[in-house]
Amino acid sequence: MSSFSGTYFDLFGLPANFVVQDQELANAYRTVQAHTHPDRFAADSEAQKRIALQWATHANDAYRTLKDPLQRAIYLLQLRGIETQAEHNTVMAHAFLMLQLEWREAIEAAQLEKNLPALQALLDKLHHERTLRLTKLVSLFEAQMDQAAAEVVRELMFIERVAQEAQAQIENLEYA
Template identity: 35%
Template sequence: MNFSCDYFELFGCPINYKIDLVLLDKRYHELQSKFHPDRYMRESLHEQRLAVQYVSFVNQAYAELKSPLFRAKYLLSLQSINFSDETHIVHDPLFLMEQIELREKLADIRETDQVSVALEKLKEDASLRYTEIQEMFEGQYNKNDFQVAFDSLAKMQFVSKFLDEIERLEEELDDF
């Protein structure tokens, strides 16, 4: 059990923004099976604790690499660039205006005749934008332009939160 390896090494993936999610899932299940605490019930208390710690490490690594947003944050952390949601400010006025417009559309969506259609369209547009920003991040990261990639990460955070808001509204509307 190696707690000092990076998450990509743990799952046998190259250090890259674009990863093979099928391989990630396969390796995750293999590691879960190999180090599941139930398999260590007959081992020493020390080895039982290590198995629990290792499974926790595997779970954390899997969650970080599975999420496009968390994977981007993790990649930058490997370059000693730590992203803090509270302290980073997006300075792109066009992007900020776009975010204001999207939030206004979301706020007005209940007033439309076709709420579910309008919500689905808004979600589709936001998802497309999220994918575009991810592709920008990947290109910037691959060019070692980490500061610009850091700005793209902040934009990803904005759009990810917006998609979460859409999802919450969908759940709320489904309850009625």
Template identity: 35%
Template sequence: MRTHFDVFGLPRSHAVDVPALEKQYRELSLQLHPDRVGPGDAKARLAAVEGTTALNEAFKTLKDPVRRAFYLLKLHGVDLDREDAGAQKDMPLEFLEEVMELREALDEAIAAKDLPRAQVMAKDVAGRKAAALQEAVASLGTLEAAGDSPDGVRKASHALGRVRYFTRFLEQVDAFEEEVLA
């Protein structure tokens, strides 16, 4: 199976030189662009469109550190974008309780139209999200170096599950902020 890393000739790793990736993306975009194919060659034009689509998707995924981490986990057999993803059901109970408490506190702040309180909560959650992403990247690095292990996959899944929950929380705060400031 050809991965997004293969599209750019990169090793499977969370460590990506984004400026170099952007430069390579621009170069490959020019090479693969469908307009470079003659008008009479439908097969070559279709191949160019498919190549450009794959390039765009690979670039979108690899340039973003969070998407890149989720993609690496997917390459290890866990797709957290699927609704039935086992890791989301498998999150530690204490974390799920913590998330419920955070959500309730945010709902209270929103109901009270207390934007400063929501912003303080968001700052704390943003720090937790960054720490969870660091933990996931470390676990993914171990998986890439040592191969799949159930414990390593579980650790990365749980860390990225936390990233997902924290991202949703921050999106809710952003929406509240826009509503209040609009």
């Protein structure tokens, strides 16, 4: 085993595309893990064991990144030289900002009213919004419209944060 070089896509022998077949990724991951799992190197030197552990960790990170569509989109944009910089770049369309405000107000109102069905309905809506944007990302990546893809990725990041807030409130109400 040598040092890491190439991309996560290279590691698994996959093309650097946004669309990844889950089964193909899982099979490639298992193949890499079979060759790099630290247990295979139990009788080897400490240095070789450390390298195997680093490879296994790298493969795990790569798999987690490529398995998650949002993380895969962020990674693919980074490979193309585009940083999403969501923490620093919060410039978004006014309509999306208003929508985000509405979602947060809906969470707050449902939480105050202890309205579990309203929270679940909002969570369903957020999942739908996520699906719409992931579908849009497929087209944007295929057309190599990376800046537009980065904007959609930033929206997805906000949607995921709001969905996490809604899920947390649902759990609070269910276990209260």
